Amino acid sequence: MKLLKIIGVLAVCMVITAGVYAGMVYTNIVRPPWSPPQEPDISGLNDPMNDFALRLYKELCSKTNDSVFFSPYSIYIALAMAFEGARTSTAEEIGHLLGYQQGNSTMLSTLYRLWQIYNNNTAFNLSTANALWLSNDFKILDDYIEKITTYFAGRASEVDFSNPVHAAKIINDWVEQNTNGRIKDLVPPGAINSLTRLILTNAIYFKGTWKYPFDKNITMNESFFVSSIQTVQVPMMKLIGTDILFNYTETETVQVLELTYAGDNITMLIILPKDQNLERLEQNLTLAQLKEWKNALYQTNIDIMLPKFKLETSYTLNDPLQKMGMVHAFSDADFSGITGGRDMFISSVLHKAFIEVNEEGTEAAATTAIVLFNSVGPGHEQPRLVFNADHPFLFIIQHNDTGTILFMGKIVNLAE
Numbered sequence: 001m002k003l004l005k006i007i008g009v010l011a012v013c014m015v016i017t018a019g020v021y022a023g024m025v026y027t028n029i030v031r032p033p034w035s036p037p038q039e040p041d042i043s044g045l046n047d048p049m050n051d052f053a054l055r056l057y058k059e060l061c062s063k064t065n066d067s068v069f070f071s072p073y074s075i076y077i078a079l080a081m082a083f084e085g086a087r088t089s090t091a092e093e094i095g096h097l098l099g100y101q102q103g104n105s106t107m108l109s110t111l112y113r114l115w116q117i118y119n120n121n122t123a124f125n126l127s128t129a130n131a132l133w134l135s136n137d138f139k140i141l142d143d144y145i146e147k148i149t150t151y152f153a154g155r156a157s158e159v160d161f162s163n164p165v166h167a168a169k170i171i172n173d174w175v176e177q178n179t180n181g182r183i184k185d186l187v188p189p190g191a192i193n194s195l196t197r198l199i200l201t202n203a204i205y206f207k208g209t210w211k212y213p214f215d216k217n218i219t220m221n222e223s224f225f226v227s228s229i230q231t232v233q234v235p236m237m238k239l240i241g242t243d244i245l246f247n248y249t250e251t252e253t254v255q256v257l258e259l260t261y262a263g264d265n266i267t268m269l270i271i272l273p274k275d276q277n278l279e280r281l282e283q284n285l286t287l288a289q290l291k292e293w294k295n296a297l298y299q300t301n302i303d304i305m306l307p308k309f310k311l312e313t314s315y316t317l318n319d320p321l322q323k324m325g326m327v328h329a330f331s332d333a334d335f336s337g338i339t340g341g342r343d344m345f346i347s348s349v350l351h352k353a354f355i356e357v358n359e360e361g362t363e364a365a366a367t368t369a370i371v372l373f374n375s376v377g378p379g380h381e382q383p384r385l386v387f388n389a390d391h392p393f394l395f396i397i398q399h400n401d402t403g404t405i406l407f408m409g410k411i412v413n414l415a416e
Helices: 043-061 072-083 088-098 107-119 142-152 164-178 278-283 287-296 317-321
Strands: 008-015 068-070 124-133 153-159 196-208 220-225 231-239 246-250 254-260 268-273 298-300 302-307 309-316 344-360 359-373 387-388 392-399 404-411
Touching: 043 068, 043 072, 043 088, 043 107, 043 278, 043 287, 043 404, 068 072, 068 309, 068 344, 068 359, 072 088, 072 124, 072 196, 072 344, 072 404, 088 124, 107 124, 107 142, 124 142, 124 164, 142 153, 153 164, 164 392, 246 302, 254 287, 254 302, 268 287, 268 344, 278 392, 309 317, 309 404, 317 344, 344 404
Parallel strands: 008 359, 124 153, 302 387
Antiparallel strands: 008 196, 068 404, 124 196, 220 231, 231 302, 246 254, 246 298, 254 268, 268 392, 309 344, 344 359, 392 404
16 A cells, blocks of 8 residues: 655645736846844744634634635735735735734744744755746836745746736646645636736645554444434544553543644644534634643543545635625725735635545645736543544644644545
């Protein structure tokens, strides 16, 4: 059987269409590495990013009774790049959503520091990249491109958008290259037209394995309770009878288990409601509650049963983001910080994601597109614990040193 490793892939695309304004045209620019003047406090951005993740999770869950999977980090970085070009009420709303004020050099330095950390590690394969694709006749403000290239390490290149098929291929080739071939055809030619002037892209890639793989020889089909009256048969992975210590905690209503990936800095946190009422868990889910669970984790022996699963999702995020307070960006928008004029608005925010979890790890992928258009208990003896995820559960894939939630979702129904 082919060895399946942890692969998390993420790509973001922002398509901006607008008129032409005074500024400077940049051709195949690659900025040299930049370092902030001092080491930023990453924790200052951790809470806003993760609060955004949980709020968006709730909005996505409110739209469906089915499984959910997305990358909050991907969407946050895309919005942060748009934020640097927003002005007036548009900037105020996006800033409130992201949790920091525009022009905050500390927060921008922190975003760059995250880029450094994710691209300079040796314990596991994690990388991220950003790029700007400019129409070959488009002029853009120096200040905006300076922020993107400096704080997001973005590469700027010219593209001929009058040929949508060729332009889409150039950008999609970059995305595919920066996601190890896992994300294809991110930008459809139909997303590019005569008004397209700028496309911003982000990609993040993660590859690794479980620190303690499941024994595939004892994986077998068992019942997964979609509800109290509906079950489906799924391959259930098991880690039982071992002396391995796992981070675990529980309350009267939930069990919380943390599984670690090789390298010890990426983990999957699984939150399993004891009463199978995932909806009530979601309603009460807050950043404070998540921190409380994390702080209560302790090492213990535990028998683990977790289903193998594969999930593909696709979202249009316009409505969830508007309900989270980002309203003007979709109508009476002001993105004059990009070009100097005010005639652009976000047409659509699209997100697609994929995840597969098996005995040896996880394979995950996600894409996001933001399209802008012209406006014309530890220490006591106890019986061996059991963590049996045979009913709906929530999971979070997190980078522990930075605290950033990279991927997040819930499993409700595993029927193919």
